[in-house]
Amino acid sequence: MAKNLVIVESPAKAKTIEKILGKDFLVKSSFGHIADLAKKDFGIDIENGFKPTYEISADKKKVVADLKKEAKIAETVWLAADEDREGEAIAWHLFNQLGLKKEKTKRIVFHEITKTAILKAIENPREIDINLVNAQQARRVLDRLVGFEVSPVLWRKVKPSLSAGRVQSVAVRLIVDKEDEVKNFVITSSYRLTAKFYSTDTKKELLEAELPKRFATKDDATSFLSDCLNSSFAVKDIVKKPGKRTPAAPFTTSTLQQEASRKMGYSVSKTMVVAQQLYESGKITYMRTDSVNLSGQAIGQAKAMISNTFGEEYSKIRKYKTKSKSAQEAHEAIRPTDLTRNKISGDSAQQRLYDLIWKRTIASQMADAIIEKTNIEIEISGNKEILSAKGEVIIFDGFLKVYMESADDENGNSEETKGMLPVVNKGQKLTLFEMTATERFTQPPARYTEASLVKNLEELGIGRPSTFAPTISTIQKRQYIEKGEDEGHTRKYQLVCLKEGKLKERIDKEKTGSNKGKLIPTDIGVLVNKFLVNNFVNIIDFQFTAKAEIEFDAIAAGKKEWNEMIGTFYHPFKKRVVNAMENAEREKGERLVGKDPKSGKNLYVKIGRYGAMAQIGESEDEEKPRFASLKKGQSIEDISFEDAIRLFDFPRSVGIYEDLEMTVAIGRFGPYVKHNGLFVSLDKTDDPASIDEVRCVELIEAKRQKDRERFIKTFDEDTEIQLLNGRWGPYISYNKTNYKIPKTKEATELSYEEAVKLIKSQKGSGKKTTAKKAPAKKAVKKTAPKSAVKKKAVKRTAKKK
DNA sequence: CAGTGAGCGAGCTTCCGCTTGACTT
Numbered sequence: 001m002a003k004n005l006v007i008v009e010s011p012a013k014a015k016t017i018e019k020i021l022g023k024d025f026l027v028k029s030s031f032g033h034i035a036d037l038a039k040k041d042f043g044i045d046i047e048n049g050f051k052p053t054y055e056i057s058a059d060k061k062k063v064v065a066d067l068k069k070e071a072k073i074a075e076t077v078w079l080a081a082d083e084d085r086e087g088e089a090i091a092w093h094l095f096n097q098l099g100l101k102k103e104k105t106k107r108i109v110f111h112e113i114t115k116t117a118i119l120k121a122i123e124n125p126r127e128i129d130i131n132l133v134n135a136q137q138a139r140r141v142l143d144r145l146v147g148f149e150v151s152p153v154l155w156r157k158v159k160p161s162l163s164a165g166r167v168q169s170v171a172v173r174l175i176v177d178k179e180d181e182v183k184n185f186v187i188t189s190s191y192r193l194t195a196k197f198y199s200t201d202t203k204k205e206l207l208e209a210e211l212p213k214r215f216a217t218k219d220d221a222t223s224f225l226s227d228c229l230n231s232s233f234a235v236k237d238i239v240k241k242p243g244k245r246t247p248a249a250p251f252t253t254s255t256l257q258q259e260a261s262r263k264m265g266y267s268v269s270k271t272m273v274v275a276q277q278l279y280e281s282g283k284i285t286y287m288r289t290d291s292v293n294l295s296g297q298a299i300g301q302a303k304a305m306i307s308n309t310f311g312e313e314y315s316k317i318r319k320y321k322t323k324s325k326s327a328q329e330a331h332e333a334i335r336p337t338d339l340t341r342n343k344i345s346g347d348s349a350q351q352r353l354y355d356l357i358w359k360r361t362i363a364s365q366m367a368d369a370i371i372e373k374t375n376i377e378i379e380i381s382g383n384k385e386i387l388s389a390k391g392e393v394i395i396f397d398g399f400l401k402v403y404m405e406s407a408d409d410e411n412g413n414s415e416e417t418k419g420m421l422p423v424v425n426k427g428q429k430l431t432l433f434e435m436t437a438t439e440r441f442t443q444p445p446a447r448y449t450e451a452s453l454v455k456n457l458e459e460l461g462i463g464r465p466s467t468f469a470p471t472i473s474t475i476q477k478r479q480y481i482e483k484g485e486d487e488g489h490t491r492k493y494q495l496v497c498l499k500e501g502k503l504k505e506r507i508d509k510e511k512t513g514s515n516k517g518k519l520i521p522t523d524i525g526v527l528v529n530k531f532l533v534n535n536f537v538n539i540i541d542f543q544f545t546a547k548a549e550i551e552f553d554a555i556a557a558g559k560k561e562w563n564e565m566i567g568t569f570y571h572p573f574k575k576r577v578v579n580a581m582e583n584a585e586r587e588k589g590e591r592l593v594g595k596d597p598k599s600g601k602n603l604y605v606k607i608g609r610y611g612a613m614a615q616i617g618e619s620e621d622e623e624k625p626r627f628a629s630l631k632k633g634q635s636i637e638d639i640s641f642e643d644a645i646r647l648f649d650f651p652r653s654v655g656i657y658e659d660l661e662m663t664v665a666i667g668r669f670g671p672y673v674k675h676n677g678l679f680v681s682l683d684k685t686d687d688p689a690s691i692d693e694v695r696c697v698e699l700i701e702a703k704r705q706k707d708r709e710r711f712i713k714t715f716d717e718d719t720e721i722q723l724l725n726g727r728w729g730p731y732i733s734y735n736k737t738n739y740k741i742p743k744t745k746e747a748t749e750l751s752y753e754e755a756v757k758l759i760k761s762q763k764g765s766g767k768k769t770t771a772k773k774a775p776a777k778k779a780v781k782k783t784a785p786k787s788a789v790k791k792k793a794v795k796r797t798a799k800k801k
Numbered sequence: 802c803a804g805t806g807a808g809c810g811a812g813c814t815t816c817c818g819c820t821t822g823a824c825t826t
Contacts, residue, residue: 032820146816147815155814681826
């Protein structure tokens with residue numbers, strides 16, 4: 001029996017550490033936090049110094065019970081949660097919830113999983129740092145208060161089920177602000193002048209130069225070109241300047257997400273899923289980190305590896321410091337666990353991400369690249385303007401041998417790769433090949449991608465490595481933002497070219513305005529943001545978190561009481577909440593777009609209970625207004641009258657199939673065709689306004705086929721038990737609850753007895769179907785047709801069973 | 802889930818961070 005119980009946060013970490021510590025130590029994991037604020041009444045006693053009520057999280061009951069059992073029989077319990085605010089709180093909760101004794105409990109910390117680091121930690125135990133725990137309690141309580149006080153205001157004033165929070169609301173604000181900048185940006189154009197010269201008499205090599213200044217109009221550019229018709233050109237000067245490039249720091253969560261997005265196009269969640277796989281198979285260190293630090297062991301291994309492979313002159317030991325003020329640095333940077341492995345087994349995503357991490361880590365310990373920048377100035381006879389040709393030569397490649405960081409392409413211009421220039425001499429005459437003035441447009445600011453949003457949040461100190469990916473999915477799930485799908489359009493631009501003593505004009509085309517994959521606010525996002533800015537500026541302020549962090553630090557240092565800090569924040573904040581609840585205007589975003597030609601009534605667009613909608617007539621009128629949902633991609637801000645009025649064309653009858661009518665309409669989940677009680681979603685490419693009978697039949701048949709495939713078999717003994725094919729493979733459905741089938745079993749060969757056994761063994765543990773219950777139906781509508789009432793009532797009782 | 806959207810207003814929604822499985826469009 002092990003004398004020592006060590007508790008860490010991550011199970012993968014537990015496995016590694018157990019190997020290091022040997023048989024006297026049992027190493028277990030808490031799987032992160034085990035306790036959290038109770039859900040009811042905020043879990044905070046506001047009247048009594050904000051005293052929190054904690055409860056063991058539902059999914060951690062088992063973990064805690066198990067740990068409790070092991071702790072009882074151990075001589076010493078070592079609490080080895082991470083060394084940061086959250087880790088200290090985890091240790092504290094473990095101490096409390098496991099009922100540990102002070103005499104037999106020790107708190108230890110290490111920042112890297114190496115034998116020396118862990119043994120050193122064991123030799124230097126300490127007690128739980130209650131000040132640090134209090135800083136965490138302040139953080140937790142603040143977030144609960146903000147989230148649970150402000151969200152209900154939104155339910156009342158904008159739309160039910162919405163949410164606000166210290167992190168998510170700022171993320172949305174960044175995206176809304178950016179969209180405003182894009183919308184307000186005025187695109188102008190100017191003319192950029194480039195010239196190509198023959199550098200030798202053999203006319204083999206071309207020297208490319210550019211005029212530093214731009215021309216405002218085509219006339220200006222043309223007049224410059226015609227001035228050059230009879231000019232001669234000569235090299236005025238050649239200036240060489242030495243330069244260098246330095247490798248980027250090893251990966252943190254946020255920089256890994258950015259690079260994987262830029263180099264491989266991964267979403268932040270994809271990057272995290274793949275990184276987790278690499279971590280669990282022991283190939284990389286922990287992937288949720290804000291540290292750029294490498295262990296001494298890793299640095300030593302990198303040095304040996306680089307010297308052996310590339311030569312000693314390529315190695316340079318570097319220690320990086322974090323630039324982020326909010327960093328807590330409980331772990332190492334993300335790096336391969338074994339730097340000598342430059343290739344791994346695994347699927348292609350794993351291999352590519354590993355390769356990226358390996359290269360970045362190795363490069364971070366390599367020498368600078370030495371470059372030489374050259375600028376050739378070219379004079380024009382009879383003209384005071386000077387052309388300039390810029391080039392770059394790598395004298396020593398250094399870290400560039402393995403890795404080059406990508407840059408965010410802020411303005412959509414691809415970075416020009418400056419290469420080597422042909423050899424020319426000072427005073428040499430040059431022959432003009434061609435000179436071109438090209439119309440260039442100014443670019444609006446780039447919209448955020450997932451990764452560049454993460455970068456921005458991190459710079460503001462908002463959010464943590466473990467929450468960047470979840471935050472992005474939260475604001476998408478709340479439908480505050482969505483990913484753009486617009487491919488853009490082509491735009492014409494003009495060129496004036498001087499060649500062989502003649503001026504010629506032509507027009508070319510380029511693509512612009514794509515927002516594909518970029519983060520765009522929705523109508524609701526814009527509205528909620530407007531409401532929050534109007535009523536809770538202090539919470540939405542970009543500095544709110546940074547200021548709170550300063551106070552958390554003071555609490556951690558024992559210079560401030562956490563409940564005092566919360567009190568100072570809460571009382572004025574609560575006044576704003578009450579004020580907003582009582583006085584704030586309901587935010588509907590209503591806009592009058594025109595008049596319905598048929599009834600002569602007003603046509604509005606606004607946000608309703610279920611999202612963006614159009615409405616004909618007034619709510620106050622005796623006769624009920626007509627309603628229609630907006631389609632995906634349409635916005636109350638800029639939908640045209642024509643598009644809005646067309647929404648009332650639905651439901652539309654498309655024809656008869658099997659003696660029954662088919663109708664096309666737009667519902668909660670987009671356009672669909674309905675036939676004999678069967679609903680089939682239209683394809684993205686189908687236009688609900690023009691879709692025909694043939695296509696609808698095709699869709700219905702495809703849906704029927706899919707439903708048939710879903711069905712594997714039933715048993716004669718009990719037809720209620722069904723074997724079905726789902727998204728995650730075959731499963732058992734019985735009485736509206738689902739049960740899984742072990743992966744080792746072939747579903748088609750499952751017997752009735754086995755199925756019953758599976759159902760019994762999973763009973764109780766099986767959660768009710770997670771499919772979110774339909775939004776609570778309101779009391780039956782009085783005006784609704786009777787048949788509909790009946791249908792709903794029947795459905796409901798059936799569900800209750 | 803699917804032609805909702807006001808209303809008398811029950812009873813529901815909601816936060817951030819730390820971790821993995823469980824999830825059944």
